[in-house]
Amino acid sequence: MRAIGFRLGTRGSALALTQSTTVAKDLAAASNTGYEMIKVKTEGDVTTGPLSQLGGTGVFAAALRLSLLQGGCDVAVHSLKDLPTTQPEGLVIAATPVRADVRDALCARDGLTLATLPLGASVGTGSPRRSAQLRAARPDLVIVDIRGNVGTRLGRVAGSPAQADDGGVGRTAQGDLDAVVLAAAGLERLGLAEHITEYLDPAIMLPAPGQGSLAVEVRSAGAGNAAVDAALEELDDAATRLAVTAERALLARLEAGCAAPIGALGRIQQGTLTLDSVACAPDGSDTMRRSAATRELTVQGAARLGIALAEQLLSEGAAELAGL
Incomplete structure (x- = not known):
């Protein structure tokens, strides 16, 4: 058994754990070290209400960053679109791995697409960016603000089987919407791409800055292990970082x-x-x-x-x- 070379901090949602485990395994293989996963509960995981009113993107990042700064973990993995653009003193984004699919995805009942959704169809999203672009493309749609993890959101679609729920906030009744819009990357990482009825072309739905990309963050001095620091350099994808x-x-x-x-x-x-x-x-x-x-x-x-x-x-x- 390899000695632990780093402790990786992550949110506890299914998507966060999937993303973080992928990074942890890649770092461990490249550095020939073991690792320990540290679950950190963030404000965004426990606070109810629209995301747009919860203080911005930082609600999913602050607790992880505090854990890093205080030495509770050595590496933290974030969805890059969830990170505020101001980088905190004492922390650096050491790697942006190869980016996944950047597109937003429509998950609709009966295989419907954005063009074939009926007049006045209800579409769920918690993103003002998605809401505005949906309304621009289809002014007749009724946009419903939704919260919760990926499984909870998918369960809102009429005819969708109940999804595994890992304790996210905002649990609601099943099947009250015609469709939801989610990031394609998250659905694919969770093995849920079969729920996608249309990948939305960026010409219609331009994604959020950083969407589909992960950010691997460490203290400015590094992860505390030279082999892990070298592995982080290997993990960084130049094209993704520039974009x-x-x-x-x-x-x-x-x-x-x-x-x-x-x-x-x-x-x-x-x-x-x-x-x-x-x-x-x-x-x-x-x-x-x-x-x-x-x-x-x-x-x-x-x-x-x-x-x-x-x-x-x-x-x-x-x-x-x-x-x-």
């Missing part, structure tokens, strides 16, 4: 969080980093889509791209449009 750096730089310059109807997606093709963005009126009545690109494929270049596109959005009225 999400641009996306999060845009979000930071806009001073927006999860309560803002803002989407962004970076991608590298043929030596060029392109960043697409959208700012929406919360009711979906208007959207502003803009793009920019750079051939400076460095972290600094990616950040500059995000800031420059945000400045363009702001100069054209995005703050007023999105209610920032």
Whole structure:
């Protein structure tokens, strides 16, 4: 049995544990060390009410970060879209592994798609970004704010079998909605992709900055084990880091969080980093889509791209449009 080389902090939801275990196994294999999983309960796991009113993205990150800073764990795994854009003193994102599917996914009754949902269909989501873009595409839809883990949300769809529930907040009756929208990456990581009736094209539903990407965070001095630190460098995917750096730089310059109807997606093709963005009126009545690109494929270049596109959005009225 290998000696424990690191303690990995994680939320206790099924999705968080799945993501964290994948990272832990990769780090352990690359560093030839063992590991211990440390479950940390966050504010977002115990507080009820709309996510957009719970203090922003940090509700899922603060407790994990405090555990890291206080030495309760050596490594923490976050969904990158859940991290505030301001990096706390004493902590660094040591790795952004290869990104999973960035798209949002519609999970609807009877195999329906966004185009074939009936007039006035009810669609559940807890994201103002998704709500605004759904309303822009289908103004007739009734958008219902929902909470809970992935299983709970899937169970809201009419005709869906009861899903395994790991204790998330917001338990409700089954089958009261026509559809829900969730991140494709989370469904795929949990082996629930069969519930997806349509992958929503980013041209219709631009994802959240960092969606589909994980962030592996450690103290500034490292994980406390040289072999683990080296493994973290190997785990970091350069293309993913550049894309999400641009996306999060845009979000930071806009001073927006999860309560803002803002989407962004970076991608590298043929030596060029392109960043697409959208700012929406919360009711979906208007959207502003803009793009920019750079051939400076460095972290600094990616950040500059995000800031420059945000400045363009702001100069054209995005703050007023999105209610920032």
